[in-house]
Structure formats: structure tokens, C-alpha cells
Amino acid sequence: MIGSKIRPDYSDKIAEFVKNGGEIKQAVNTNRVDFNFSVSTGGLKQNIPLRKDAEAKGLKTYAPFSPCEKCGTSERSTKTNACLECDRRRARAKTGLSLKNLEAVGHYLLGKGESIEFTNDGQKYVLKVEVAI
Numbered sequence: 216m217i218g219s220k221i222r223p224d225y226s227d228k229i230a231e232f233v234k235n236g237g238e239i240k241q242a243v244n245t246n247r248v249d250f251n252f253s254v255s256t257g258g259l260k261q262n263i264p265l266r267k268d269a270e271a272k273g274l275k276t277y278a279p280f281s282p283c284e285k286c287g288t289s290e291r292s293t294k295t296n297a298c299l300e301c302d303r304r305r306a307r308a309k310t311g312l313s314l315k316n317l318e319a320v321g322h323y324l325l326g327k328g329e330s331i332e333f334t335n336d337g338q339k340y341v342l343k344v345e346v347a348i
């Protein structure tokens with residue numbers, strides 16, 4: 216049945232706590248905010264003055280108190296506080312070459328009558344369009 220769960224009775228523990236010299240006091244609201252920032256280093260309290268300092272100097276980026284936990288780099292945007300490397304990675308993931316993009320490259324090369332040479336690991340390659348038989 217819903218709502219019929221009986222709450223555990225801690226009265227014995229409380230009695231023991233008081234017997235051992237424990238004091239029961241009313242909780243006081245200190246207005247302190249002690250979040251656990253360990254997950255998002257961008258929100259680290261120590262970053263606030265660093266970011267403000269960079270802002271005052273007109274710098275677009277700043278080095279945070281500790282590196283980003285996701286990518287391990289230390290460069291954040293002063294304006295948005297976003298990790299720049301994480302932003303770049305997101306952008307790269309978005310601009311991954313699709314079949315459509317590759318086809319567009321083919322049309323471009325054909326139209327220009329050009330080929331592209333590039334080197335990878337010391338080996339030269341040529342990217343060119345050929346007529347299919």
C-alpha cells in the first residue's frame with residue numbers, strides 16, 4: 216500500500232547520542248552554498264577570480280584553476296566559461312564528412328579539373344576524380 220511505509224524509529228539512537236553528551240540544536244541557515252564542483256571544473260569557485268581577472272584585462276580566454284576533466288586542457292572562454300577544446304571537439308563531431316559532402320568534393324574537383332595532393336605519415340597521396348567505366 217502506498218503511504219503506509221513506516222518510518223524507522225531513531226529514538227534509541229537519539230537517546231544514546233544525548234546520553235553520550237550529544238546536543239540537539241536547531242539547524243542554522245548560513246546561506247552558504249557548498250556544491251560539489253568536482254564534476255564540472257568550469258564551475259570551480261577558484262575559477263571565478265581568474266575569469267574576472269581575464270575579463271578585466273580584455274582577454275578572450277583564461278587558464279582555469281584546474282584542467283577540464285573531460286579533455287584535460289586548460290583554456291576556457293572568458294565570456295561563456297566553456298572549455299574551448301570541448302567546444303572544438305563538439306564542432307568537429309558535427310562537421311564529420313557525410314557521403315553528400317564527399318560527393319560535393321567530387322563535383323568540385325571535376326568542375327575545376329583539379330586533383331589534390333596531400334601527405335599522410337610521410338606518404339604522398341593524390342585525390343582525383345576519374346570517369347567510371
Ligand SMILES: [Zn+2]
Nearest residue numbers: 283286298301
Ligand atoms: Zn574540455
